[in-house]
Amino acid sequence: MNMHRSFFRSFPMWGLLMTSWSLYAAGAEEFPVAPYVDPRQLDCPWPKMSHYLQPWRGYLETRSGDDFLRGLGVNLQIPGGTEEPAIRLLAESGLRTFRIEVGWGEMNWDETQLNNEAQLRRRLALCTRYGIRPTILINAHQGVPCPMRGFQRRLVAAAPAGSTTVTLDSVADLVPGRSGLSQLTTYWAAEALVTAVDAATGVVTLSKPLPKALPAGPVPMATLKYAPLHPVGTPEFDTSAAGCVRHTLYVCGLVRAAGVKEFDIEIWNEMGFGTHFLNINDYYDKAAPKIPGRQADHLNRGGRCWELARRIVAAVKQDFPETRCIWGFSNTTFFHCQVTNLPPGTEGQSYHPYGTGMREIDGHPARPDQPSIEGFVPRYALRMPEGWAGTFVQTESLIRLLNPATRLAKMPAGVTNFHHYMTEHGVLPPECGANDDAGAWRLKTLCATRSFCFWLNKGVDALHYFCAYQDKATDFGLLPTDLKTLPADAKFDDVATPPMRALRNLTRAFAGSVPFEHTKPLAVEVTALGAQTKIFEGDATHPPLWARDVLAVLPFQVHDYKHVVAVYVMTRDAMQEFSPAPFRLKISGACGECVTGYDPLEDRAVPLEVRRVADGVVEVTLPVADHPRLLTLAP
Numbered sequence: 069m070n071m072h073r074s075f076f077r078s079f080p081m082w083g084l085l086m087t088s089w090s091l092y093a094a095g096a097e098e099f100p101v102a103p104y105v106d107p108r109q110l111d112c113p114w115p116k117m118s119h120y121l122q123p124w125r126g127y128l129e130t131r132s133g134d135d136f137l138r139g140l141g142v143n144l145q146i147p148g149g150t151e152e153p154a155i156r157l158l159a160e161s162g163l164r165t166f167r168i169e170v171g172w173g174e175m176n177w178d179e180t181q182l183n184n185e186a187q188l189r190r191r192l193a194l195c196t197r198y199g200i201r202p203t204i205l206i207n208a209h210q211g212v213p214c215p216m217r218g219f220q221r222r223l224v225a226a227a228p229a230g231s232t233t234v235t236l237d238s239v240a241d242l243v244p245g246r247s248g249l250s251q252l253t254t255y256w257a258a259e260a261l262v263t264a265v266d267a268a269t270g271v272v273t274l275s276k277p278l279p280k281a282l283p284a285g286p287v288p289m290a291t292l293k294y295a296p297l298h299p300v301g302t303p304e305f306d307t308s309a310a311g312c313v314r315h316t317l318y319v320c321g322l323v324r325a326a327g328v329k330e331f332d333i334e335i336w337n338e339m340g341f342g343t344h345f346l347n348i349n350d351y352y353d354k355a356a357p358k359i360p361g362r363q364a365d366h367l368n369r370g371g372r373c374w375e376l377a378r379r380i381v382a383a384v385k386q387d388f389p390e391t392r393c394i395w396g397f398s399n400t401t402f403f404h405c406q407v408t409n410l411p412p413g414t415e416g417q418s419y420h421p422y423g424t425g426m427r428e429i430d431g432h433p434a435r436p437d438q439p440s441i442e443g444f445v446p447r448y449a450l451r452m453p454e455g456w457a458g459t460f461v462q463t464e465s466l467i468r469l470l471n472p473a474t475r476l477a478k479m480p481a482g483v484t485n486f487h488h489y490m491t492e493h494g495v496l497p498p499e500c501g502a503n504d505d506a507g508a509w510r511l512k513t514l515c516a517t518r519s520f521c522f523w524l525n526k527g528v529d530a531l532h533y534f535c536a537y538q539d540k541a542t543d544f545g546l547l548p549t550d551l552k553t554l555p556a557d558a559k560f561d562d563v564a565t566p567p568m569r570a571l572r573n574l575t576r577a578f579a580g581s582v583p584f585e586h587t588k589p590l591a592v593e594v595t596a597l598g599a600q601t602k603i604f605e606g607d608a609t610h611p612p613l614w615a616r617d618v619l620a621v622l623p624f625q626v627h628d629y630k631h632v633v634a635v636y637v638m639t640r641d642a643m644q645e646f647s648p649a650p651f652r653l654k655i656s657g658a659c660g661e662c663v664t665g666y667d668p669l670e671d672r673a674v675p676l677e678v679r680r681v682a683d684g685v686v687e688v689t690l691p692v693a694d695h696p697r698l699l700t701l702a703p
Contacts, residue, residue, distance in 0.1 A: 128621070167205055248261040252279050399491065420492040451640070452638070573671050635651075646694035
C-alpha cells in the first residue's frame with residue numbers, strides 16, 4: 069500500500085506549477101505544428117521505413133467513448149481459486165473484455181467435456197455477472213495439441229542420436245502416425261511419430277532421426293487423437309479439422325450456457341512457438357518429409373490454416389450467428405494474408421505488436437531490406453509503451469491497416485463491418501531496465517494508459533493487455549502480486565496496483581458514454597510553447613525530431629454534449645523523465661466550450677488557460693506530460 073501511494077507522489081506536484089504556469093505560457097516562444105493532421109505522414113511506400121514520419125498523424129478520428137470502454141481488455145491469466153477477487157477487481161478497474169484461452173488439448177479423449185471445465189464455467193459465470201465480453205482463444209500448442217493420452221514406455225536398449233528406430237518394452241496400443249516419442253527437444257507431444265511397428269521384436273520406426281542420444285530406460289510418449297495437419301484435400305486433414313470444429317462449437321455452447329450474450333472466437337495464437345501441430349512435415353525429417361513437394365501457402369486460400377479457419381467460421385456462424393470470428397494466425401506477421409483474402413465471414417483479425425522492450429537505434433536500418441526513406445537513421449534508445457508498430461520504425465506499421473482509408477474499405481467476403489483486435493500487448497519491465505517494483509509499476513501504468521488511449525483511438529476495436537496476473541511486480545501482470553492470499557471481498561482501494569487505479573480513473577472520465585453510429589468529429593491545431601525537447605538528434609542535413617512532432621491528440625465523444633480528448637507526448641524512451649511541456653490546442657467542432665483538465669495517473673485537475681475563439685472553437689493551453697491527460701469539453 070505505501071509503495072502504491074509513493075508511486076503517485078513520484079509524479080510532479082501541480083501545486084509547484086500553478087504559480088508560474090500562466091506567466092510562463094504567456095511569454096513563451098511559439099512553434100506551430102502545421103499541419104498537425106497531415107496525410108503525408110502516411111506516405112512511406114513498402115518496404116521503406118522512417119524514424120521521422122508519424123503515420124498516426126495522417127488522420128484524426130473522433131471515436132466513440134462507448135467503444136473505448138468496451139475495448140478495454142486483459143488476458144485473463146489468473147491462478148485457479150482466485151476468480152472472485154480477480155475478476156471483480158479487473159472489472160472495477162474498468163476492463164470490459166477478457167481473452168480466455170481454451171486450447172483444443174483441454175478436451176478429454178472421449179470429447180465429452182473439458183479437463184478443467186468447472187473452472188472455465190466459474191470464470192464465464194463471473195463474466196456474465198460483471199458484464200464482461202469474453203474473447204475465447206481456440207489454440208493448439210504442440211505440447212498438448214488436441215485430445216491425447218500421455219504415457220511412458222521403456223527403451224530396451226540405448227539409442228544413439230540420429231537413429232530412426234528404437235526398441236520398446238511394449239508396443240501395445242501404439243497408433244502409427246499418431247503415437248510418438250515426446251519432449252525430445254522441447255515441450256512437444258509425439259515429436260517423433262511412430263511410422264511402423266514390429267510387434268514381434270518391439271522395434272518401432274520413427275518419422276525423424278533422434279535429435280539426441282537416449283539411454284535405456286523410461287521415455288515419455290503420447291498418442292494424439294488427431295493427426296497433425298496434413299494438406300487440404302487429404303482424409304487426415306478432414307478428420308483433424310472436423311475434430312477442431314467440434315471442440316470450438318462445444319466451447320461456444322459453454323459460453324452461451326453461462327449466460328454470456330456477446331463473445332468472440334479468436335482462431336489460433338501466433339505462428340511462432342508451439343505451432344508444429346499445424347504442419348505434419350514438422351514431425352518428419354526435413355530431408356524426407358511426409359508430404360513432399362510444394363504445398364499451398366498455409367495462411368492463404370487452399371492452405372492448411374486458412375481452410376481450418378474457414379471451416380470453423382462457417383460452423384460457428386451457423387450455430388452462433390451473433391459471435392464474431394477473428395483470424396489469429398497473423399498476430400505477429402500482420403500482413404501475411406490480406407484482409408480481403410481472409411476466409412469468408414471472418415469479422416476481424418488480431419495483432420500482438422509488443423515492441424515495448426529496449427531497442428537501441430544505432431544509426432543503421434534494423435533490416436537491410438527496409439532502407440530509410442530519408443537516407444538517415446538516428447541514434448537513440450527506443451522504449452515505447454505503445455510498441456514500435458504505430459510508427460514506421462519498421463515498414464510493418466499497423467497504421468497501414470488501421471487508417472480509415474484502408475480499415476473502412478477492405479473486408480473479407482460476406483462481411484460489412486470488420487474489426488481489429490490487439491489480443492496481446494504489454495511490457496516486461498526488466499526488458500526496459502526497470503528492475504525495482506516501483507519502477508515496474510510506473511512503467512506498466514504508462515504502457516496501459518498510453519496503449520489503451522492510443523490504439524483504441526487509432527482503429528483498434530479491443531485491446532487485451534498482457535496480462536492479468538503474475539506473482540512479481542517486475543513481470544507483466546496488473547493485479548496485486550499477493551492475489552492468491554486476498555479475501556474474496558478485498559476492497560479495490562485497499563489492494564489496487566498503480567495501473568489499476570489509473571485505469572479506473574481514466575474510465576470514470578468516460579462515464580455516461582452512449583453508442584454512436586457517427587460521432588461529431590473534432591478538428592485540432594497545435595502550437596508548442598517555450599523551450600523545446602528533442603526526441604533524437606539529426607545531423608548536418610537532417611533535423612532533430614522534436615517532442616512537438618510526437619504529440620498525441622486523441623478525441624472521443626461520450627454523448628451528444630460531451631467530448632473527452634486524451635493528450636500526451638509520445639516519448640520514445642519511457643524510462644527517461646519527461647517534464648510537462650506547454651502546448652496550445654485550438655479545438656473546433658466541440659459540443660461545448662467549457663473545458664476541464666484531469667490527470668488520471670495523479671488523480672488531480674490539470675491547470676488550463678481557455679479562450680473562446682468562436683462558436684464551437686476554443687483555445688486551450690495546458691502542460692502536456694508523457695502520459696495521457698484528459699480534456700473534457702461540455703456545455
